[in-house]
Amino acid sequence: MKNMMEDLWKWCDERLDLSAMVAFAKHKTVPEHKHSFWYFWGGISLFLFMVQMITGILLLIYYRPGPDAFDSVRQITYDVNFGWLIRSVHAWAANLMIAAIVVHMFSVFFMKAYRSPREFGWWSGALLLMIASVFGFSGYLLPMNELSYFATKVGLDIPTGMPIIGPILSDIVRAGPEVTEFTLERFFALHVVVLPLIFLPILMIHLWLVAKHGNAVPPSEELKPAAERKSIPFFPNFMMKDLGVWLITLNILILFAAVFPWDLGVQADALKAAPKGIHPEWYFMVPFQLLKAFGNWFPGSLGEGMGIGIFTGGIILWLLVPLYDPNSRSGLRARNATYFGLLALAAVVGLTIWGYLAL
């Protein structure tokens, strides 16, 4: 048996050069220090994305976009064996994935892992978060229930405030002036074909960059002499831990999905009034509340423009951080970048809480 396995390994190795891959993985190390916990969040995000792909494919078997959309989700939830579980896992994993990416992003920011030569890792990661939120936005409409319908309607009204391109953009995405089953069809195509096609190559690049440059260490570790820095081999030590963390993530996911199964809601009815306190998913609360607040303070397009302007400006500043804090270890720029990160974190948490309180 052992000989057979060895022969099989040899056969594959000759053709695929597996030994080189194993040697590479064994050669790779992961820094070990008091902030190492944050290294797991990229892996958690990746794991949840894989869960999304698998459960998404399973949902595709029964989901029918178009006028039957709600009924097909009803069928998945109430008729198909363990359909409710797959849907509940898909919905919870979507939220947990975005939460994990946000945690990953802030940990990368505060560990200053965006600095040279990891700028493209930072930008590709930010792009993945943006695409993930579009995944969330498009997927939210697919059950075509009352909440998703009206939340999408509100969400697609926001870009209309932008001069010239706003209304055109909204009309293209909506497939007309109203959210209808045609909007749903477009969102479906976006969700299951277009976005994965964009997301997957960027994800590959992101992972390749991580493999190429390795894990960055925070400035506090950099200050230590090389002899005092610790690291563990990626394979098998870090990978074993990573697998353990993935399993814990799966466990938490199943706990949420089984104990709090995702609600089906009631079928969307365009003729009905929007339910009170309609709001987007939590990860859109920051722009939502920003626009709402500025809209209240400065009624009309001025407020809306200011809200959009501040949000867009903040995102641009956030994305450009590797350029204005390129490789300094403790200087003024590095400190300013940290203050900016703290401000951004406070703004995200504060605006989200404020948004929910103001509903």
Add this chain to the structure above:
Amino acid sequence: MNYPLWDVPFIGGGWVIGMTAIFHVLISQFAVGGGFYIAMAEQKALREGRKDWMDIVKKQSRFFLVLTAVFGTVSGVGIWFAIGLANPEATSTLIHNFVFGWAIEWVIFLVELATVLVYYYTWGRIADKLHLTVGWLYAIVSFFTLFIINGILSFKLTPGAAWLSVAGTGHEASMFWPAFFNPGYWPSLFIRMGICCTLAGAWSLVTCSRIGNDQLKLKTDMIGWTMKWLLPLFCTLPFLALWYWHQVPEAHRILASLGVNTVAPGIFTMVTRMIIVLLVSSVTLISVVYFFALRSPADFKLPQAVVIMFLALVVVGSMEYTREMLRKPFIVAEHMYSNGVRVKDIEKINKDGYLTHTLWIRDGSKTSVARGEAMYRGQCMACHTVDGYRPTRTLLAGRDRAAITNFLKVLRDHKPDSPYFRFMPPLVGTDEEVQALGDYLDTLTPKPAQP
């Protein structure tokens, strides 16, 4: 309705029992498994002359003493208070049936506490062999606490035909042994023994995580040895669970399949959902111990050990919750419903009334709403609260008085095709009492604003 009802706002009495019991089970089952763990660890250290290992066992025994003798004892008494107040009828039935079982259990508790104290305070003061004998004595005595309480716990789901044939005749105690060694007794005992070993392993990993890397060999050896304590349950659970399942009455087994093709919030599909959690968390627990502790003992620290304890809590919690939910709508299967109403009394209560002999009508008022509230407290509040857990106000929202009457009729008819049949006891009482309950429930539902 012989007893007043203990009203715990928001969470309800059931959760007071639940929270105390889960906390207690985590400790008491650890006490049983831990007794064997400590004795076997000491024996191994003595045999191999491992002083370093012995020092850790000493530390473990201190942790063990505090956890079991303080928190285990207090939470055990807490369960008595909670069940006596939240479900007095069922507690009374169990006491009347198992009074000698409990008496023996308390004697054993006393010996258990005495031995654990002697064990801890005689480290280095008596001969090693004698000290080890005390350890083994503790382990065996603590096993007997499980041996006895398991008879009473498993009885509630599987009381067995022999006991049920005399239930309510006043001769229940004549069937003490068949009730004690009921159909679910042995599989339940073996499963609990497995849980005891698992918890001993999980708690001990917390101690292992505290060993510094300057003693890496000791840490690696202890983690490797401790890991083995998780294996018995993991390897045997599928077979033991099937054996246990076979003993569960068919009517209760169905509850596990209700959540396969559909889902509903609340309890209607909860058994299926809890079994899913149990399966996933069991696999996760053993894998995480392998990945975190066994594969990289040097990096195994307190946070990882805490995660393992959390997973053990999820495994034990979901297992106990599944067992409790499987008994629905009874508290003693086929004999007493979860609100304390006995199956054989239903006809009599429907004729003579539920409130006929009760002293517990608020303010002594005889208004319909007051009588209805007494009905609600007696028959609904064992599982529901007004605004908190399983909230009546929310569950009835949108129902007018006529809809409430129809709903109460469904509960009273208790037909097998009713969606509530498998989870809720039948509503009992005279027509006037059911009317009164409807009047009271009507006061809980919001009314449309007057023009």
